[in-house]
Amino acid sequence: MEDKLREFFKTVFPDAVIREDFFRNQLSFYIRKEYLFDICKSLQKHPDFAFNFLSDICSLDWLDNPEAADGRFEVIYNLFSLKNRYRFFLKVRLSNEKPEIDSLTYLWHTADWLEREVYDLMGIIFIGHPDLQKIVTPDELEGFPLRKDFPLTYEVPQFSYNKDEPPELIL
Amino acid sequence: MTEAAGKRTMTLNMGPQHPATHGVLRVELELDGETVVKATPHIGYLHTGIEKNAESKLYYKVIPMTDRMDYLAPMSNNLGYCLAVEKLLELEMPEKVIYARVLLTELTRIASHLVWVGTHALDIGAMSMLLYAFREREMILDIYEACSGQRMMSTYFRIGGLAYDLPDDFDRKVRNILKVLPDRIKDYERLLTDNKIFRKRTIGVAYISAEDAVNCGLTGPTLRGSGVNYDVRKTNPYCGYDKFQFVVPLGENGDVYDRYLIRMEEMRQSLRIVQQALDGMPAGPFRVHAPGIVLPPKEDVLSKMESLIFHFKIITEGFKPPKGAVYQAIESPKGELGYYISSDGTNMPHRMRVRPPSFVNLSALPKMIEGRLVADVIAAIGSIDIVLGEVDR
Secondary structure, three states: OHHHHHHHHHHHOOOOEEEEEEEOOEEEEEEOHHHHHHHHHHHHHOOOOOOOEEEEEEEEEOOOOHHHHHOOEEEEEEEEEOOOOEEEEEEEEEOOOOOEEEOOOOOOOOHHHHHHHHHHHHOOEEEOOOOOOOOOOOOOOOOOOOOOOOOOOOOOOOOOOOOOOOOOOOO | OEEEOOEEEEEEEEOOOOHHHOOOOEEEEEEEOOEEEEEEEEOOOOOOOHHHHHOOOOHHHHHHHHHOOOOOOHHHHHHHHHHHHHHHHOOOOOHHHHHHHHHHHHHHHHHHHHHHHHHHHHHOOOOHHHHHHHHHHHHHHHHHHHHHOOOOOOOOEEOOEEOOOOOOOHHHHHHHHHHHHHHHHHHHHHHHOOOHHHHHHHOOOOOOOHHHHHHOOOOOHHHHOOOOOOOHHHHOOOOOHHHOOOOOOOOOOOOHHHHHHHHHHHHHHHHHHHHHHHHOOOOOOOEOOOOOOOOOOHHHHHHOHHHHHHHHHHHHHOOOOOOEEEEEEEEEOOEEEEEEEEEOOOOOOOEEEEEOHHHHHHOOHHHHHOOOEHHHHHHHHHHHOOOHHHHHO
């Protein structure tokens, strides 16, 4: 299956793959973000692969890590093929300045909430999402909690008399 | 009530304190008479930031937090996390650990389904089921207590094995369940399966087609109710599930009734697995021998210098897995529960992502209930089997 996928990327999307990674028997491709929608679309409908199940979308923040050279944020698409019982990952790196990527809501209904969660917690904008708004954090919360520069032990006081002078950060 | 262009709709907030939403879920319903025109679930009332919290904890300190996500199936959550970290560390488990884990997670599945059948039946009008289901669940919680000392938040699985060895009367207690439960499940079915009211409330309700179910990312009994054969235990066996014989029940109609039938059958199949695991339970160590990663046996800590040093170092510093990211999916009672753990080579996870089955399943709720009656909303929410602790994390 791995070789078939490599072959697919080589023939159909020769420019899309930046590098591939094979760790603990799991294959992942780092791809350019422009190609994401087209790749997913052709993999979903592909008669042999049939990656018709989008398991998960999640995101990483590589702040203060050597990995950040390729882009600070990483969005991970977890694709599963019910037909072949095979799972692999598409990973996209996004820059700090412009964390934007195409939405997959046209292909999968699952992407709706998963993308909203990534937006809510990591602040990544999904272009074309029909209803991109917060999902788990309260509306008053500012910032994106899963980013590494969001403080861990400090809560933004919502109803505090000293809101203008918040207590010292404990990191 | 809004009146625009001759169309009258009413907005009704169901929840977050509604008893049939199984927690703090709010569904904003737009009603035309008794028909649901639009449904928007609002979640997040129980968001505790477990994923963020895990980034500042040593690997083994994350385990107690996983219990608190799906609090009806603590062992499944522990198992998923432990397997993911073990995959990262490339640890092979001894036979006894594998068998004990399979046995306990299957008991967890039964306990979770028992709560489901009780509360779901209660939601749609069959009160007595709740009392019966909780009576049987108590027997399983007794086993948790005997194993780990805790009835609900067991935290019994550890990275590299179990917290303690299985208790002395474990065998007797499990055999008691195996003896009692099949008849009890029959009793439940006598109460519900042919019950006229129950059938009227469930057959054809909250229908979702197989194609839509896959597109919505549904997993677990909710997906199999639509006839899609996807069970992680069979498709990608983990934790030695390929050694056990069981059948994955499939539905045909994709409605609430089929999901009910599947969960009842799953309980029977889980009992089958428990039987096999109990009969085949080997003797041996309950932890893998991996110095520096897994705690050494207590008697060694008290008598040997090296063990004491390792014990001290693991507790204070933890261990450092290699750089890389792994994903481990398991079949929890609700569906595919996945842990994506990214390690940057330090002693804490760089990122721990939980793929929550309840969260994804809940996102398909509008598809199931739009265009249907208000009373069906309750049946639909019940049939998805959500736990809000896991939806919000």
